[in-house]
Amino acid sequence: MSEKQIGEPKRRKEDDRLITGQGQFADDLAFPKSAHASVLRSPHAHAKIKSIDISAAREMPGVLAVLTGADVVAAGLKPIPHGTGSSRTGSDVPLANLDGSERKVTPQLILPPERVRFVGEAVAMVVAETLHQARDAVEAIVVDYDVLPSVTRSTEAVIDGAPQLWDSVPNNLPLDAEIGDKAATDAAFAIAAHRVSFRSAIQRVTGVHMEPRACIGLWDTKSDSYTLHASHGIGVVQMKTEIAQILGIDVDKVRVIAPHDVGGNFGTRNATYPEFALVVWAARLIQRPVKYVAERQDALLSDFQGRDLHVDFELALDERGKFLAFRSTNTSNVGAHTASFVPLNKGAQLMTSLYQVPTAYVRCRAAMTNTPSTIPYRSAGRPEAMYSVERIIDIAARKLNFDRVELRRRNMIPAKAQPYRNPFGVTYDNGDYTGVMQSALDLADWKGFEKRRKESRRRGLYRGISICNYIEGTSGNPRERAEVTVLDDGGIDLIIGTQASGQGHETSFSQIAAEWLGVGFDKIRVRYGDTSFVLAGGGSHSGRSMRFASIVIKESTLQIIDKAKKIASVMFETQVGDIEFADGACRVGGTDRVATLVEISRFAASSKALPDDLRGPLKGACDRVTTGLAFPYGAAVCEVEVDADTGAVQIVRYTSVDDVGRAVNPMILHGQTHGGIAQGVGQALLEQCWFDRDSGQNLSASFMDYAMPRASDFPSFTTGLSEVPATSHPLGFRPGGEGGTTPALGTTINAIVDALSELGVTHVEMPATPFRIWQAIQAAKRD
Secondary structure (H helix, E strand, C coil): CCCCCCCCCCCCCHHHHHHCCCCCCHHHCCCCCCEEEEEEECCCCCEEEEEEECHHHHCCCCEEEEEEHHHHHHCCCCCCCCCCCCHHHCCCCCCCECCCCCCCCCCCCCCCCCEECCCCCEEEEEEECCHHHHHHHHHCCEEEEEECCCCCCHHHHCCCCCCCCCCCCHHHCCEEEEEECHHHHHHHHHHCCEEEEEEEEEEEEECCCCCCCEEEEEEECCCCEEEEEECCCCCHHHHHHHHHHHHCCCHHHEEEECCCCCCCCCCCCCCCCHHHHHHHHHHHHHCCCEEEECCHHHHHHHCCEEEEEEEEEEEEECCCCCEEEEEEEEEEEEECCCCCCHHHHHHHCCCCCCECCCEEEEEEEEEECCCCCECCCCCCCHHHHHHHHHHHHHHHHHHHCCCHHHHHHHHECCHHHCCEECCCCCEECCCCHHHHHHHHHHHCCHHHHHHHHHHHHHCCCEEEEEEEEEECCECCCCEEEEEEEECCCCCEEEEECCCCCCCCHHHHHHHHHHHHHCCCHHHEEEECCECCCCCCCCCCCCCCHHHHHHHHHHHHHHHHHHHHHHHHHHHCCCCHHHEEEECCEEEECCCCCEEEHHHHHHHHHHCCCCCHHHCCCCEEEEEEECCCCECCEEEEEEEEEECCCCCCEEEEEEEEEEECCCCCCHHHHHHHHHHHHHHHHHHHHCCCCCECCCCCCECCCCCCCCCCCCHHHCCCCEEEEECCCCCCCCCCCCCCCCCCCCCHHHHHHHHHHHHHHHHCCCCCCCCCCHHHHHHHHHHHHHC
16 A cells, blocks of 8 residues: 655655755856856946946956947847736736726836946946956946936835936836725724724845855857756746747747756745846857856845835724724835836735725835835735734734734634635635634643743843734746656656745655655656746746645646556456556456556557557646635744843744645645744844935845844744645645745734833834834833
């Protein structure tokens, strides 16, 4: 009997390779006669390019090419085709401008010909024999800039008189939309017994990948085709299409290969960077491979970034604490180019979270500023929404003297109300929301907290605790493809279109395929990341990988089993109905006549007794579009101690319970939760992309200035999994990789405020650094 696979904590296949130094990253790739590229970046946040003098750079030793925006225009290269939003797939609530016009999308050429719009924007690229020669030549380029006024904060960018980034985007507002029912919401506020408001800025952060982005471009003279090796997570098929569009060539002339290993993604790698197109274009110009590897400062200056949302939020309640209405103005800083409206969209449509709210309204504004573009970053828009909701609930509970837990429980969507349509038109599937919250409270020993608080006070510290619930509405590219083939050596080849970047795909995909085919886990060989054999698929983002991969892998295995039964019926000269499949083999029911999948595959390859449709390799393939959203949910409890004299905060306990529908590999899921918590708490306490208000300079472009959490900043986490099969998925799966992050902002800040409430502190903005906490304490003393 075959071993059970789904639900088992299998050790990751990937780890032996990674811990023994056998991983293959983009910077590990080398090709004969490779040239090296270095990029000149803008020192100004906003400036016209009056002229670029590259004459001295061209004469530098080893220089092979110097490329500028003028060359891009002369070559007829097209802008980067950013996927600005998913609402067109029917998966999300569409956002349209209040005046009825279409949202505005600004072009981003791979090098700007006339104007730079953020510090760090690529202005020119030098290709030379060595990296040092390329760097020296970059310093010889002379650019005459006409410096313009800049703006880096979203709420300042949309006021009258603000510097304008694009002539085609008046008031720097490419999108000014609304969702919900404004009239009904205003009416509910008018009759409410209680009204509570909250204003906050969820700061900008960056992905800080372990491996900065890297790429190598090649051009083949004989086939007149390009190959790009690049570290990304968008999926090689989409990258192939976008590179072809930029170059203005047929898509069949491009091959994209992702390195087997990618040092972190989190969403900020899920877009085409200018260097990706530059290296393949340059490879053709010099007829040699061209390699570019970002330095850490390059990455901190020019990576796509995340978050950066300003919220002005209000909650209306009746005298018993029932929620009557929410309303909010959400202003998203999308940066210098409209790379994505997804975080704004996804956050706004979940602003009521998993609570019953009769009516709600959100005004959604995208603001353009002189900063790098923001795109989806782990849980795109949902952490910002959950932070806002959970903060205002705690504020309401404290202000109106409600118990925090009971206020949440009183307003939570019950199972009997599911499926539940929220006020924005999003229909949640199913879940045990109150049960998961209670599980988190029990695991965190919520009832024993007051004893621990008193003990902390005896040591001169202030202890606080909080619970935050969350729900996500994940979607992502709805198309996925799998191809499964039985090999002659007994292995199973599994090709999938998703793009791994550390989530354990090789392991978890092997588990589901092995169970469904009844073969050993080690027999499955997962392949991805190369358009020479990956024909379709959507990469890894928005919790889509297992959700969509499981559907197409399941169908592919069913095709194999069906075909194997038909072939076995010929082998055994019996009816198909007499054939049973189990444990990786077909047998004639009630007999000892049996053939394994490998034996059946070999028979199909050599037998002339089979009809044409049963000959050849034993394989199955499924290419499917699955629309709609998935709804992971859960709860997190954070407990902190604060030193009021210094503002230092320490997380002493952290508990997270997440519902994943069905857990394929609990160990991997727990690991993803641990990483997600670190990212969320890292933002709450430490991380921020800082920009000088006057000059637009990035003040956090090194690890001396951009603070990252370390293992010593955390206790051991307590994590639990809930498994309520999702009715929105044919196999019951929910995404599980983002839940650690989604509630972490809110629960961390709520815990700090709870700790300091007896000192009169009502709020601390993120990142809650010791200095900010100390300032809040001093301000409360003065009040």
